[in-house]
Amino acid sequence: DAKTTQPPSMDCAEGRAANLPCNHSTISGNEYVYWYRQIHSQGPQYIIHGLKNNETNEMASLIITEDRKSSTLILPHATLRDTAVYYCIVRNNNDMRFGAGTRLTVKP
């Protein structure tokens, strides 16, 4: 079973920041937090990952709380093409359990 809890769906206005929350209260010290997204029926697309520190790349920012029990993925300026299912995954070695994710709908 997935080790994370995410809201099933969220809406966001185009051009605004999308903040997707994830709870992972049972995370272990050596487990990473990963975010992937799946657009329509394509393969999962890697977005970002982190261990303890906040991370930023060209796609998004990842904010991890100090106790590491939750995190937030931030898409700074959401576009219509960001409409997708977003998966938050806690990963150690090959064990990458996908849950049902959050369906983000970006609206004009």
Next chain:
Amino acid sequence: NAGVTQTPKFRILKIGQSMTLQCTQDMNHNYMYWYRQDPGMGLKLIYYSVGAGITDKGEVPNGYNVSRSTTEDFPLRLELAAPSQTSVYFCASSSTLQGNQPQHFGDGTRLSIL
């Protein structure tokens, strides 16, 4: 810029038939994985491989077999197709088994068994 390539993209099988789903990667990754995704659900790990000649079971291995004769290729075989195996199958690869490097996914094979 190929990454992980899966063939075929779509396939319809009859119950009891067999087939092989192909997966190849050009990133020289040692680690490769097969997942299945049922409608509305997340991905579940079927098998994985840590290098040529070495494979191991994931969460849902029953009804499947794999082999890894080269670093590049990791085929998944269904011997006796059953309706419960109707799903979308994704292959992935990574440079390490540890959690600090991402897995990269192919675009999937959509398999229907009737």
